[in-house]
Amino acid sequence: MEHLKIFDNTEIAFQLKSNKELNRAHFLFNMISNESLVKVGTALTRFAIKAHLPVEGIIRATVFDHFCGGVNEEDCLPVIDDMFTKGVSSVLDYSVEGKETEAHFDGAMEKTLKIIRFSDDRKAMPIAVFKPSGFGRFALYQKKSEGKVLTENEQDEWSRVVARYDAVCKLGKEKDVEILIDAEESWIQDAVDDLVTDMMRKYNKDVTIVYNTLQMYRHDRMDFLKRQHELARKEGFYLGYKIVRGAYMEKEHERAMENNYPTPICESKLATDENFNAAAQYILDHISDISVFVGTHNELSSYKVMQLMKEKGIEITDNRVWFGQLFGMSDNISFNLANKGYNVAKYVPFGPVKDVMPYLIRRAEENTSVAGQTGRELMLIKKEKARRKAAK
Known part of the structure; x- marks a missing residue:
């Protein structure tokens, strides 16, 4: 299959991500890969939102802006x-x-x-x-x-x-x-x-x-x-x-x-x-x-x-x-397919931060339970960071 391996091209996959955004993605997927962290994090987030604690800014700058x-x-x-x-x-x-x-x-x-x-x-x-x-x-x-x-x-x-x-x-x-x-x-x-x-x-x-x-x-x-x-x-x-x-x-x-x-x-x-x-x-x-x-x-x-x-x-x-x-996920598939000319669409969730939290929590839990998904995301992000460093 001559198009095998097109999804390994991280330069195309992350072409829209600044170094700062790439670092944020690295941080997030690192967190999501830890099941107990996800459990604690989601419980704390639910509590903070119910108690009207001022966490929206933190959520917005991290997980929300990456996935929404x-x-x-x-x-x-x-x-x-x-x-x-x-x-x-x-x-x-x-x-x-x-x-x-x-x-x-x-x-x-x-x-x-x-x-x-x-x-x-x-x-x-x-x-x-x-x-x-x-x-x-x-x-x-x-x-x-x-x-x-x-x-x-x-x-x-x-x-x-x-x-x-x-x-x-x-x-x-x-x-x-x-x-x-x-x-x-x-x-x-x-x-x-x-x-x-x-x-x-x-x-x-x-x-x-x-x-x-x-x-x-x-x-x-x-x-x-x-x-x-x-x-x-x-x-x-x-x-x-x-x-x-x-x-x-x-x-x-x-x-x-x-x-x-x-x-x-x-x-x-x-x-x-x-x-x-x-x-x-x-x-x-x-x-x-x-x-x-x-x-x-x-x-x-x-x-x-x-x-x-x-x-x-x-x-x-x-x-x-x-x-x-x-x-916020599988950019290596989306952008490499689009680069070849296929019809590709990203599902872009949106809504008020606190109302979208159940969706985001489900995303985090799903990523933790899907074997290999988070590891693959992390591996590609690391590969792109290394590529950029070498290209300097």
């Missing part, structure tokens, strides 16, 4: 414009979590609509995203997923959830901004899937605007993908999927054990990797019907998709294939 674009859309513009000079697009992600009122759900929808309008005249922002639990109550999705009959009030509440999805997808269609809808825990995902499929039916008639998310650590997702493909073919609409490995593994295992049902998660990391690659293969085999956003920090999966595109004669600029990574 800013506190609002305008604040993110320098980051967005900067990355786009190197061919990396941005997906602005309003990462405020855990809100449960109608006012908050309407607020999240308004924020998403604002981002779509904000994206409209910016080539650097061709995609918007929202999280289902940001648009409706978790327990309501769960009741719907379990097939239980909703009360009249709940039925009205659900209609408002549907209306929020519809408003966002409709504006996405009008403005030609693609809409990625994130995945949730398996016990509420069925309701999400049904609703997103309805949006695809409505808005993916000519091209793919609406994308669902498949968490490939779930062993049932390949069958789901094939069933969806059959349905879309029969009814005449296009599919869009963001494929990821998944984000709620421990929670999924625990709930399965507590409620005495088989875990929906693949039996091993290897099985998850194979499932992810199988989904990529299936979608690229059917690229005329399905578009894909490959959300991965895994270099081998990225190479696999590059290889498949080449074998199938899919142009690297084909809008039906995008690669995506999180801001």
Whole structure:
């Protein structure tokens, strides 16, 4: 594979990082690599925010500025414009979590609509995203997923959830901004899937605007993908999927054990990797019907998709294939892919510092638990620091 090893080029990976920012990244990933430090740090941070201690400045100058674009859309513009000079697009992600009122759900929808309008005249922002639990109550999705009959009030509440999805997808269609809808825990995902499929039916008639998310650590997702493909073919609409490995593994295992049902998660990391690659293969085999956003920090999966595109004669600029990574992570994948001309977008989280903390804490905990991820980041940062030192 002649493009093997492109992800080792640290000069391209960190071209936008000043020495100061590189040193900060080195400090952060060093901290994150220590599990007990992460546990203590997250506990202290939660306490400090609850107690209204003046920690926002410290958080903002360290972990927030590394993993987030800013506190609002305008604040993110320098980051967005900067990355786009190197061919990396941005997906602005309003990462405020855990809100449960109608006012908050309407607020999240308004924020998403604002981002779509904000994206409209910016080539650097061709995609918007929202999280289902940001648009409706978790327990309501769960009741719907379990097939239980909703009360009249709940039925009205659900209609408002549907209306929020519809408003966002409709504006996405009008403005030609693609809409990625994130995945949730398996016990509420069925309701999400049904609703997103309805949006695809409505808005993916000519091209793919609406994308669902498949968490490939779930062993049932390949069958789901094939069933969806059959349905879309029969009814005449296009599919869009963001494929990821998944984000709620421990929670999924625990709930399965507590409620005495088989875990929906693949039996091993290897099985998850194979499932992810199988989904990529299936979608690229059917690229005329399905578009894909490959959300991965895994270099081998990225190479696999590059290889498949080449074998199938899919142009690297084909809008039906995008690669995506999180801001502040895997710059070696994002910037080296963009340098070769592939479609690449960074998920750029933003929001008020204290509201984004649950997201940042999850990032830190995930990085600690993903074997090798933090070590790889550290190794690349050290390599780049050494390269710069030698180049002086």
